[in-house]
Amino acid sequence: MVPKIYVTYNEVHKLCQESADRILAEFKPHLMIAIGGGGYVPARILRSFLKKPASPNIPIQAIGLSLYESLPETMQPGTPGDVETAGTRVTRTQWLDLSSLGEMSNLVGKKVLIVDEVDDTRTTLEYAVKELEKDVQIASERMGYQGEPTEFSIFVLHNKDKEKKGHLPDRIENGRYMAARTVGDVWICYPWEATDIDQHDELANKQAANGTTK
Amino acid sequence: MVPKIYVTYNEVHKLCQESADRILAEFKPHLMIAIGGGGYVPARILRSFLKKPASPNIPIQAIGLSLYESLPETMQPGTPGDVETAGTRVTRTQWLDLSSLGEMSNLVGKKVLIVDEVDDTRTTLEYAVKELEKDVQIASERMGYQGEPTEFSIFVLHNKDKEKKGHLPDRIENGRYMAARTVGDVWICYPWEATDIDQHDELANKQAANGTTK
Numbered sequence: 001m002v003p004k005i006y007v008t009y010n011e012v013h014k015l016c017q018e019s020a021d022r023i024l025a026e027f028k029p030h031l032m033i034a035i036g037g038g039g040y041v042p043a044r045i046l047r048s049f050l051k052k053p054a055s056p057n058i059p060i061q062a063i064g065l066s067l068y069e070s071l072p073e074t075m076q077p078g079t080p081g082d083v084e085t086a087g088t089r090v091t092r093t094q095w096l097d098l099s100s101l102g103e104m105s106n107l108v109g110k111k112v113l114i115v116d117e118v119d120d121t122r123t124t125l126e127y128a129v130k131e132l133e134k135d136v137q138i139a140s141e142r143m144g145y146q147g148e149p150t151e152f153s154i155f156v157l158h159n160k161d162k163e164k165k166g167h168l169p170d171r172i173e174n175g176r177y178m179a180a181r182t183v184g185d186v187w188i189c190y191p192w193e194a195t196d197i198d199q200h201d202e203l204a205n206k207q208a209a210n211g212t213t214k
Numbered sequence: 215m216v217p218k219i220y221v222t223y224n225e226v227h228k229l230c231q232e233s234a235d236r237i238l239a240e241f242k243p244h245l246m247i248a249i250g251g252g253g254y255v256p257a258r259i260l261r262s263f264l265k266k267p268a269s270p271n272i273p274i275q276a277i278g279l280s281l282y283e284s285l286p287e288t289m290q291p292g293t294p295g296d297v298e299t300a301g302t303r304v305t306r307t308q309w310l311d312l313s314s315l316g317e318m319s320n321l322v323g324k325k326v327l328i329v330d331e332v333d334d335t336r337t338t339l340e341y342a343v344k345e346l347e348k349d350v351q352i353a354s355e356r357m358g359y360q361g362e363p364t365e366f367s368i369f370v371l372h373n374k375d376k377e378k379k380g381h382l383p384d385r386i387e388n389g390r391y392m393a394a395r396t397v398g399d400v401w402i403c404y405p406w407e408a409t410d411i412d413q414h415d416e417l418a419n420k421q422a423a424n425g426t427t428k
Contacts, residue, residue, distance in 0.1 A: 009223030012413045037261055037274050038256035045406045047251055060251050061308050062276030094275050096308075191258045197227045 001019075004187040006204035007157075013045055013181035014176065015157050020049035027153040028123065029058060029113035031106075035092065035128055036064040039119035041192055042157055047117065051062040064093030067124050090127040096135070104139045107132070109147045119179060119186055126166030129154075150178065158183050218401040221371075226405065229371050229394035233290070233334040234263030236392065241367040243272060243327035245276065249342055252331035255406060256371055260329065260387055261320035278307030281338050304341040308409045310349070323361045331404055333373040333393060340380030343368075347383075366390065370389070372397050 010060045023029065029050065034043035043060050050058050067090055094106055114128055129152055154172060161177030168177065194200035237243065243264065248257035257274050264272050279302055309320055328342055343366055348363045368386060373393030382391065408414035 009227070009405070010411050010415070013223070014407065017409075018413075032277075034254070036276065037258045037271070040248070040258045040274070040276070041406075044251045044254045044371065048407050049410070055252075059278065059307050060254070061278065062248075062250065062254070064275065093273050094310075105368070115372070191223070191227065192255075194227070195231075196417050197231075198222050201224070 002187045003192065004116045004190045005183065006200055006207060007191060007199050008204045009191045011204070012157060015042075016042055016045040016141050017049050019155060019178060019180045020046060023088060023113065023153075023155060024042060024050060025114055026053075027151075027176065027178075028111050029153065030110040031059045032115050032130070033060045033096075033128070034060050035090055035114065035116040036062050037125060038190070039115040041154070042117055043115040045154070046113075061096055063095055065124050065128060065130065066093055067092050067121075071107055090124055092131075105143055107136050107179075108140050108143060108145050108150055111151045114154045115156070116154075116188060117157050119154075119156045119164075120162075122164035122166030122168065125154060125156075126168060129168060129172065154178065155180075157181065160185050168189070170198060183197070215400045216399070218403055219397065220403045220414055221405060222415050222418045223405045226256060226371060227420070230259040231370060233392060233394045234260060237327065237367075237369060238264060238266075240392075241365075241369075241390065242325050243367065244275065244324040245326045246329050246347070247276060247310075247326060247342070248274055249328065249330040249338060250276050252404070253329040255341055255404075256331055256369070257329040257350060259282045260327075260369070262339045272355060275310055275311055277427050279338050279342060280305050280307055281335075287420070291363065304338055304425065306317035306345075314331055318349050319352070319357055321350050321366055322354050322359050325365045328366060328368045330368075331371050333368075333370045333378075336377075336380030336382065339368060339370075340382060343382060343386065367396075371395065372402055374399050 028117070032043050032046065034040050040062065043062075047057055047060060086103060088187075096107075112132070114125070114132070116125065116128075119125055120161040139145075140150070152172060154168070155174035156179045159182045161182050167173075187210075190201065191197060191200060237260070237320075245262075246260065247252050248258050254276065261271055261274060266345075310321075326346070328339070330339065331382070333339055346366060347364075353359075354364070366386060367390035368382070370393050373396045376399040381387075402406050403414065403417075405411060407412060
């Protein structure tokens with residue numbers, strides 16, 4: 001059985017808090033893109049800690065991505081889409097508004113922090129980076145932009161130390177990627193998924209007391 | 215001095231949990247629109263409790279709205295924009311993607327739950343409802359849509375019982391509006407804004423023990 005780890009809201013809060021200084025120093029983001037729904041909570045908390053006195057908040061944009069992984073047991077053997085080649089497909093449920101307001105052109109030349117809760121197979125993050133870079137490229141060309149390049153960086157609460165199906169550009173993987181915690185290939189129970197939050201916290205506290213997490 | 219109330223993450227979680235049954239029964243939302251950044255956390259929590267077994271998650275779309283209120287002390291007396299008429303302006307920092315993916319047309323004929331953390335002056339909510347209804351109307355006409363009307367409803371964690379600057383359509387105000395708690399005109403300290411979450415929780419617990427909240 002895959003071991004579970006229970007993460008409380010206050011732990012999520014502190015993971016964001018302790019990461020904020022490094023994010024400010026190393027990535028200096030102008031804006032965040034939260035991958036929904038998992039990225040919403042960390043992005044909102046991070047915003048509090050990334051705010052500098054007398055400066056406005058760092059804006060958060062949200063995109064929605066759903067990862068459909070064809071499960072081996074639902075596949076017919078011998079059909080296309082077997083375990084090797086299968087079956088991760090990312091679909092957009094929300095993208096940036098490309099209309100009159102020009103959100104995409106707002107990204108051009110900026111430092112953009114992509115926020116999600118967990119880096120599991122890396123498929124979603126690969127998709128997000130590729131598609132955002134492509135759209136920014138198109139917007140840059142349309143604008144005739146000649147300035148500083150747009151820089152994407154990534155923050156996740158947890159990175160699972162496992163073989164990844166998705167891959168990130170080297171410049172991100174080496175230096176523009178931050179995980180507050182690296183964990184094994186465990187099942188992470190985030191508080192916003194708990195049906196009984198008191199019990200969830202008890203289990204988290206028991207793990208902390210046993211030294212099985214942190 | 216305006217009294218402060220401290221709300222913990224677990225309280226926010228439980229406010230969403232206890233509201234979910236009524237939301238499912240009365241509003242039956244097909245999707246949520248979270249007003250960022252305050253709506254992100256409650257929307258993500260709500261999604262867990264609105265999910266029915268064997269059904270997909272209810273999608274969350276995010277919009278970004280900023281409320282600028284001209285403060286009386288920054289105004290010149292006698293100039294346009296005095297206290298009476300002044301000074302609330304809502305600007306969009308993110309809107310729905312109206313491009314090829316047709317997010318707006320996805321709203322047509324649907325039951326849409328707008329989620330924010332607090333209903334203070336109601337200005338932001340009025341803006342959101344008006345603009346969404348306008349855009350849905352345009353999309354409906356383009357599609358030649360003849361079916362069930364699109365229905366917006368609202369969920370907030372806290373409604374401040376005070377005179378409102380913004381106004382909602384009657385059909386929303388009477389029956390399609392839900393606040394998990396109604397409070398006085400207090401300063402609500404949400405956990406995602408806390409710089410010291412342990413101290414924040416202590417203050418919240420002290421208030422609960424004194425019976426000054428709930």
